[in-house]
Amino acid sequence: MPLRTRIPAVLLAAALAGVTLGPQPAQAATSRGVTIPAFYTPPAALPDANGTLIRTERLPLALSLPGITGTLPATATRIMYKSTDSNGGPVAVTGAYLEPAARWWGPGPRPLVVLAPGTMGQGDQCSTSLALQRGLIVGLEKNQTTVSIGYEVLAIYRLLARGIAVVQTDYPGLGTTDRLHTYVNRVDGGHAVLDAARAALALPKKSITASSAVGFYGYSQGGGAVAAAAELQPSYAPDVRLTATYAGAPPADLTEVMAAIDGSELVGALGWSVNGFFQSDPELRPLAERYLSAAGKAALADLSTACVGDAIFGYANKRSTGWTTSGQPLASLVEAEPRFRAFLDAQTIGTRKPAGVVRVATGVNDDLVPHAQARALATDWCGLGGHVVYAPVSLPKTGSPLLNHFGPLLSDQGAAVDWLRDRLAGRPASADC
Secondary structure, eight states: OOSOOOSOHHHHHHHHHTOOOOOOOOOOEEETTEEEOGGGSOOSSOOSSTTOEEEEEEOOOSSOEEOSSSEESEEEEEEEEEEEOTTSOEEEEEEEEEEESSOOOSSSSOOEEEEEOOOOBSSGGGOHHHHHHHSEEEEEETTEEEEEEOTTHHHHHHHHHTTOEEEEEOOTTSSOTTSOOOTTOHHHHHHHHHHHHHHHHHOSSOSOOTTOOEEEEEETHHHHHHHHHHHHHHHHOTTSOEEEEEEESOOOOHHHHHHHHTTSTTTHHHHHHHHHHHHHOTTHHHHHHTTBOHHHHHHHHHHTTOBHHHHHHHHTTOOGGGGBSSSOOHHHHHHHSHHHHHHHHHTOSOSSOOSSEEEEEEETTOTTTTHHHHHHHHHHHHHTTOEEEEEEEOOOOOSOHHHHHHHHHHHHHHHHHHHHHHHHTTOOOOOOO
């Protein structure tokens, strides 16, 4: 059951006819009626070195103003760079670099923050770099609608206002049209974050330098990606000068997270997770399809091109028990199948000492990405000798898991950005371990 067609028609026809074609120009694609620019179609051959820029182009920002010396709050460049996926294979990743108009008032050269977006969805139209250009994305195709909002612009612009350069990653398969997005894959996300820093430093005509301090910022899916990157930096990218990481509401234990989101407004994220598992390990698909009902297979196919808005409108508060032949929830079936269990165990964050200082923030009433498993991550890192600052965020509990999760994102964002700025300016942070 293909989730979506990725092969351009000319290449598919040539393959069926046994004809070998030379290099083909990038082609625009569509997802739920939204045109994905040709920029997002990766070339057939990728460079060897991780972080190498594949292509760049000017990125007009949806929210910007003309300034005396340049665009306010930043001049943006769309980027595509090479990374390595969890199977050790090459992968093209897109994103955006934003050169701030504001001056950096701290010591040393202007610092760089890699922003890993929170959950955007799995359709290519959901990518953050596309949202930076278009703001609100709306589409309609074959009775499928799509709605996506670039909410990460709030954190990005806060960083820019403090004179900090920002590069955001779209993650593997989100935007790029050659594969499905491997949602919450620990290695894919961590590598994409680290290689985004390398790609930004390789850009010409920028104010950051090889001596710039580097920070990571992420909440929810992004919190997991930057947490994984902090763990992977010593072995995968020791050349990245990682100073500090803000990991908000990180999904460190996917087994607990999958159980928590079932029946919530964001139950669609279950489909994105399972679809991503299939992309990373195709042998998991036949195992899962023994348990999936026709409704479950249809939901996974539909969600493979959906954004957050689509998932909320189409699946909010439904339970995955309707997606299985036995009526059991997906999380129970995944945990009971040894191959799936091993895959999930390999996604656990908190088994390696993170580089630099890390601020782990989580809402004490977050029941979507459960508070307890995020707090456990901070405890595990402390046990490994990590430099960890733990920041519980206390907000009134509501009847909405989605609000319980996203409330801390907004209420803690200013403090998180200021904390990260202070670390990049060389001010020490006391650990809570």
